Amino acid sequence: xxxxxxxxxxxxxxxxxxxxxxxxxxxxxxxxxxxxxxxxxxxxxxxxxxxxxxxxxxxxxxxxxxxxxx
Numbered sequence: 001x002x003x004x005x006x007x008x009x010x011x012x013x014x015x016x017x018x019x020x021x022x023x024x025x026x027x028x029x030x031x032x033x034x035x036x037x038x039x040x041x042x043x044x045x046x047x048x049x050x051x052x053x054x055x056x057x058x059x060x061x062x063x064x065x066x067x068x069x070x
Contacts, residue, residue: 028047031037 028037028043032039032043037043
């Protein structure tokens with residue numbers, strides 16, 4: 001795989017992650033407004049835990065890709 005193909009793939013992945021974050025935040029606010037889940041004061045620690053776990057898992061998957069190119 002060429003360097004430009006790799007860079008294009010990383011950009012698409014970054015855009016997808018950004019879109020998923022915005023989508024998730026929108027769904028969260030919708031569910032709060034509908035009264036399905038409790039208010040933001042109750043739910044924000046859970047969001048922080050999920051974001052932290054996602055960052056940790058993402059760093060492990062990136063390091064595995066670096067170890068085994070191709």
